[in-house]
Amino acid sequence: MDILFFIVIFLIGFIGSFISGMVGIGGSIIKYPMLLYLPPLFGLAAFTAHDVSGISAVQVFFATIGGIWAYRKGGYLNKQLILYMGTSILLGGLIGGYSSRLLSEGAINVIYAVLATLAVIMMLVPKKNNEEIPIDQVSFPKGLAAFLAFIIGTATGIVGAAGAFILVPVMLVILKIPTRMTIASSLAITFISSIGTTIGKAVTGQIIFVPAVIMIIASLIAAPMGAAIGKKVNTTILQWILSIIILATALKIWWQILS
Numbered sequence: 001m002d003i004l005f006f007i008v009i010f011l012i013g014f015i016g017s018f019i020s021g022m023v024g025i026g027g028s029i030i031k032y033p034m035l036l037y038l039p040p041l042f043g044l045a046a047f048t049a050h051d052v053s054g055i056s057a058v059q060v061f062f063a064t065i066g067g068i069w070a071y072r073k074g075g076y077l078n079k080q081l082i083l084y085m086g087t088s089i090l091l092g093g094l095i096g097g098y099s100s101r102l103l104s105e106g107a108i109n110v111i112y113a114v115l116a117t118l119a120v121i122m123m124l125v126p127k128k129n130n131e132e133i134p135i136d137q138v139s140f141p142k143g144l145a146a147f148l149a150f151i152i153g154t155a156t157g158i159v160g161a162a163g164a165f166i167l168v169p170v171m172l173v174i175l176k177i178p179t180r181m182t183i184a185s186s187l188a189i190t191f192i193s194s195i196g197t198t199i200g201k202a203v204t205g206q207i208i209f210v211p212a213v214i215m216i217i218a219s220l221i222a223a224p225m226g227a228a229i230g231k232k233v234n235t236t237i238l239q240w241i242l243s244i245i246i247l248a249t250a251l252k253i254w255w256q257i258l259s
Contacts, residue, residue: 008042009035009211013218017063021226022233023168023183023242030245031215032056032112032159033252047208049105053159054206055215057097057197063219064164064191068184071227076184078138081145081177085185086192088146089153089167093193096157097200103158109257112159115166116250122169123243140175148174149189157197164190165246179238183230 016031035052039045047055071077100108148170156166164186171182201207230238 004042005039005044006214008039008044009214010218012038013059013215014222017059017219017222018226019241019245020063020164021187021223021228022230023226023238023245030249031059033249035211037252037256047211049108049159050100050206051208053100053108054201055208055212056159057194057201058207058212059215059219060190061194061198062216063223064187064194065220065223068187068191069224069227071184071187071231076181077188078177078181078185080142081140081171081175081181081185082188082192084142084146085149085167086189088149089189089193090196092150092153092155093157093196094200095196096154097197098157098204100158100200101204101206106257108159109253111155113250113253113257115155115159116246116253119166119169120243120247120250122166122173123246125173138177138181140177145175153193153196156193157200164193165242168242180231183238187227 012031012034016034019030032052035047035055036049039047068077103111149167152166152170167189168182168186171177171186172179177185198207
């Protein structure tokens with residue numbers, strides 16, 4: 001491993017974590033394809049899908065800590081939402097992270113592409129404007145929230161993601177949570193989810209230590225910076241940024257699978 005390896009992995013972690021902190025996701029939707037496709041462009045050895053999912057799982061754990069810290073004030077962290085969805089997504093992440101060792105690389109990539117496609121569709125669905133609801137009056141169907149979180153946790157645990165890239169559209173479109181509360185609470189839920197996913201990946205030996213540490217350092221620096229900027233950006237712009245990111249990723253993964 002040389003200096004180029006460290007630079008490339010650090011930049012992938014930094015860019016992904018900055019964007020993830022800004023739009024309220026763990027960042028695996030961005031870093032998964034970057035880790036798969038960018039290192040070979042610089043003459044570095046390619047990671048396998050299992051390698052990438054393991055590295056992503058650990059990185060998301062630390063990236064969300066930085067994001068949560070930036071949103072800790074302001075009342076945007078909905079404790080009930082975090083409790084119901086966080087508990088369910090943790091269980092799903094444990095199951096998905098452990099069972100991923102039974103799947104081929106191709107199957108993992110297909111699951112990732114399907115999840116990204118579903119997230120794009122939901123982001124493009126017209127949304128009722130919930131931004132004017134006072135943060136202390138926000139309500140949601142608890143049973144539905146827990147069920148959806150479990151399904152998301154299981155599926156995203158397989159690909160080493162904490163699930164925020166699909167969790168955010170679900171919270172916005174189905175549960176009708178205001179955008180800033182969605183961003184802040186999804187970071188906390190994603191953090192809980194990443195615990196289960198990381199444990200599942202670690203137990204099955206799918207985590208490569210050195211690149212994971214580099215990504216962690218980048219995450220702790222970049223995620224709070226992104227979250228600080230995200231609090232100042234118009235919510236509609238944040239939603240469009242997230243939609244474009246997810247769409248580009250879905251198209252890239254499908255192109256790779258089908259070509």
